[in-house]
Amino acid sequence: MKTVILTLTLSTIAFVAIPSSSASAEDIVRDPTAGPTTVGPGANPGDLPPPRSDNDAQPMVAAPMAANGPGITSQAGVGGTQAYGRVGVLELGGSAGLTIANSFNRVELAPFVGLFIADNLQLSVIGVYSRFNVDGKNGVAGNTATEFKLLLEPSYHLPLSQTLFVFGGVGAGVAYLSQQETGFALQPRFGLNVLVGRSGILTPSFNVAYSTVDAVTTPGGTVLGVQTSYGINIGYTVMY
Numbered sequence: 001m002k003t004v005i006l007t008l009t010l011s012t013i014a015f016v017a018i019p020s021s022s023a024s025a026e027d028i029v030r031d032p033t034a035g036p037t038t039v040g041p042g043a044n045p046g047d048l049p050p051p052r053s054d055n056d057a058q059p060m061v062a063a064p065m066a067a068n069g070p071g072i073t074s075q076a077g078v079g080g081t082q083a084y085g086r087v088g089v090l091e092l093g094g095s096a097g098l099t100i101a102n103s104f105n106r107v108e109l110a111p112f113v114g115l116f117i118a119d120n121l122q123l124s125v126i127g128v129y130s131r132f133n134v135d136g137k138n139g140v141a142g143n144t145a146t147e148f149k150l151l152l153e154p155s156y157h158l159p160l161s162q163t164l165f166v167f168g169g170v171g172a173g174v175a176y177l178s179q180q181e182t183g184f185a186l187q188p189r190f191g192l193n194v195l196v197g198r199s200g201i202l203t204p205s206f207n208v209a210y211s212t213v214d215a216v217t218t219p220g221g222t223v224l225g226v227q228t229s230y231g232i233n234i235g236y237t238v239m240y
Contacts, residue, residue: 076239077199084195084239085157085165089116091124091201093237099209099229104134106147106229112237120158126151126171128187146178147213149185157193165193175211183212189233203235
């Protein structure tokens with residue numbers, strides 16, 4: 001009986017002191033109720049900042065800058081906020097004229113578009129279609145010719161009253177005379193702007209036309225060299 005008790009006791013002691021081959025050291029030292037245990041160097045993951053992207057933001061580039069132009073106004077004239085001659089007022093229309101020089105005459109039509117780029121300062125594009133009639137002389141028959149011009153004209157418009165302006169401008173561009181080459185054209189002009197009705201402008205003007213295309217020919221040969229001529233135009237335009 002004593003022998004049996006001793007054997008059980010030794011067995012129990014052996015079981016406690018000697019772990020089985022399937023158990024690990026971690027099983028021995030870990031307290032199941034204490035949560036996870038860190039192994040090796042480092043900090044507890046719960047104490048670290050949350051992960052985030054390391055992609056740095058792209059810095060903004062400088063956008064090209066452009067100065068704001070005067071734009072185009074609307075409802076200029078009587079009842080509107082913009083008077084004739086104010087910056088941004090657009091003018092559309094045209095003129096007809098008669099030019100007289102030695103031994104010939106010329107009738108012309110000139111469509112017109114102008115924009116006031118500053119108060120009382122206008123920049124205009126003028127197209128000119130002219131029809132010459134050359135008088136015959138010295139037994140040579142007369143002839144007709146056609147001229148085209150495209151001019152860019154800055155002009156200044158000085159107000160004399162609410163409805164009357166005096167202006168002056170110089171147009172420069174190119175000229176083409178039938179049967180001739182293209183040349184240079186210069187055409188100063190001055191006159192009046194008379195406001196008519198709500199938004200109309202009546203423009204009588206006097207011009208001096210100079211062109212390097214200076215020969216008008218007939219079947220019998222060259223009969224006239226024309227470089228400088230003078231003309232009177234009457235124009236009508238509408239402002240916007």
